[in-house]
Amino acid sequence: MTDITETELDIAVKVQEEPFKMDDGYESTLRKRTDIGAIVTFTGFVRDFNETPDVIGLTLEHYPGMTERTLTQIGEQACQRWALQAVRIIHRIGDLTPGDPIVRVLVASAHRRDAFQACDFIMDFLKTQAPFWKKEHSRQGAYWVKERHTDQQAAERW
Incomplete structure (x- = not known):
């Protein structure tokens, strides 16, 4: 597991092998905050199809250190484009199943539109x-x- 990296912009990223809970990120985001009007989340799952119709597993590798820096930079770019209070990114590595x-x-x-657009942007760039x-x-x-x-076309629209 990689330690959480936090920035002054309230961005936290985590790269880990172990499963995360569906509510991971909420508690640390909402802690004593009254300026948040919207939270948008995206959770991606391993599918049982992709380049072949019978995917039975997925192995995810990454470049430690560089991965966390890149995810933080993507979060920072989102904060520069939209008025955000917090960004959390958790990504798993290792062996996964559908x-x-x-x-x-x-x-x-503070507003839903910023949260929706920033979440979409983050996923496209991730x-x-x-x-x-x-x-x-x-x-x-x-x-x-x-x-x-x-995927490249989706990122180019930003």
């Missing part, structure tokens, strides 16, 4: 900039997941 939660992004703001490598396992064997053109 149905396992893989990523959680939580964005707090998919294209964060140094994670995915190896999917199927009944036919294992393969590294290729970058998707659609």
